[in-house]
Amino acid sequence: MAKAFEGKVALVTGANRGLGLEVCRQLAKAGMEVIGTSRDEGEGRKALAPLGEKVRLEVLDVSDPKSVEALAERLRAAGVKLDVLVNNAGMSMKGFDVNVARRTTDVNFKGAMWVTDALLPLVKDGGRIVMVSSGMGSIGGVSAALGKRFLDPNIDRKTLVGLVDEFVEDVKRGDHEAKGWPSSAYRVSKIAMNTLARIVAKETASRHILVNAVCPGWVRTDMGGAHAPRDLETGGKSIVWAALLPDDGPTGGFFRDGVRQEW
Ligand code: NAP
Numbered sequence: 090m091a092k093a094f095e096g097k098v099a100l101v102t103g104a105n106r107g108l109g110l111e112v113c114r115q116l117a118k119a120g121m122e123v124i125g126t127s128r129d130e131g132e133g134r135k136a137l138a139p140l141g142e143k144v145r146l147e148v149l150d151v152s153d154p155k156s157v158e159a160l161a162e163r164l165r166a167a168g169v170k171l172d173v174l175v176n177n178a179g180m181s182m183k184g185f186d187v188n189v190a191r192r193t194t195d196v197n198f199k200g201a202m203w204v205t206d207a208l209l210p211l212v213k214d215g216g217r218i219v220m221v222s223s224g225m226g227s228i229g230g231v232s233a234a235l236g237k238r239f240l241d242p243n244i245d246r247k248t249l250v251g252l253v254d255e256f257v258e259d260v261k262r263g264d265h266e267a268k269g270w271p272s273s274a275y276r277v278s279k280i281a282m283n284t285l286a287r288i289v290a291k292e293t294a295s296r297h298i299l300v301n302a303v304c305p306g307w308v309r310t311d312m313g314g315a316h317a318p319r320d321l322e323t324g325g326k327s328i329v330w331a332a333l334l335p336d337d338g339p340t341g342g343f344f345r346d347g348v349r350q351e352w
Contacts, residue, residue: 095120098171099332100164102126102151102204103178105136107310108221111325112175112332117143119333121173126160151178151200152192161207171212173332176201176282177221181275181312187261190274194253197278202246202285209289214296219331220286222302222343226279228352232269239284240352246288253281283343283352290341299338301331304345 099116103109104125113125117140125140126149127133133146147163150156164171179197182189201220212218228236238244238252256277259265270277283302290300307317308324330347343350 093120094333096122097173098122098124098169099173099175100124100126100147100171100208101175101177102149102200104146105129105133107312108305108308108321108324108328109175109177110136110140111321112177112328113137113144114140115322115325115329116173116332117141119329124164124169126178149178149204151176151204152196154203157200157203157207161211164208164211169211171208171216173217173219174205174208174212175219175221175328175332176204177219177328179221179278179312185260185272185274187257190257190260190277193274194257194278194281197275198253198281198285199250201282202250205285205289209293212293212298214298215336216296216298217332217334218286218289218293218298218300219328220282220300220302221328222282222286222304223275223279224304224306224345224350225273225276226283226302226304226343227350228280228283230271230273230276230280235269239280244284244288246285249281249284249288253277286343287341294340297336299331299334299340301334301340302343303328303331304343304350306345 099121104113105127113123117123123144125137126147128150137144149160259268286302305324305327306319308319309317327346
């Protein structure tokens with residue numbers, strides 16, 4: 090496997106721990122040059138150093154558009170072109186209120202969108218984009234009426250952002266359940282991320298970029314907890330599968346362990 094991906098370049102967000110770090114390890118093992126990003130420079134350095142020379146660090150807070158733009162500018166200036174972008178950074182907060190709704194959707198959905206938009210010009214034609222989503226992003230998490238709006242084949246990013254902002258506003262007003270939303274910002278953020286995967290897949294089809302959302306399964310990380318059934322290697326593989334797809338691989342889908350999932 091090693092040689093096929095030699096010289097290819099991948100960027101993985103949220104790489105200082107958990108699945109992001111594991112994905113860096115697996116992509117480097119496959120032969121790629123890997124840029125792992127971390128909010129904290131020291132933590133990122135410490136985490137990535139054992140992975141060897143093929144892996145280097147960039148600082149990035151996906152929820153800060155200035156940080157995202159600064160990263161894109163540094164990569165542009167260095168002439169970096171990406172074969173693979175893995176939008177892995179994510180969070181799940183305790184409790185539920187408007188601040189949790191806003192922060193969670195900002196990091197998990199808008200963060201992935203900002204990173205994708207800023208780095209897309211650096212992704213090579215024929216590249217791969219992976220949205221690390223979750224089974225919690227299943228469309229059944231919202232009412233049938235909302236589900237229909239997310240699944241609209243003609244949905245664009247402005248409408249999608251509007252839907253997510255509507256969720257935050259409904260939470261603020263306290264009528265989100267009556268409007269068909271779950272009391273889980275994480276669920277909504279991942280439904281939006283899945284929708285984003287479909288939108289970006291459509292936009293980049295002419296450039297032959299394969300864009301897919303993946304679920305790593307329930308994995309033992311800080312987020313998944315100690316009782317999750319999956320180890321990091323297995324969860325990481327589910328993500329890496331979409332990063333290493335052959336040229337005739339799928340795009341615009343949702344997969345777990347390489348098996349297509351229902352939206
Ligand atoms: P984790 O161990 O908690 O790691 C999360 C990573 O995301 C950390 O590197 C964290 O950095 C980073 N991150 C959080 N907010 C960020 C921000 N604003 N900007 C940049 N990086 C940020 O979680 P994990 O389990 O590895 O999760 C990775 C991805 O898999 C997430 O998208 C998650 O939703 C998804 N997922 C996980 C499971 C599971 O069972 N573990 C299941 C389904 C999906 P800091 O250290 O700076 O916070």
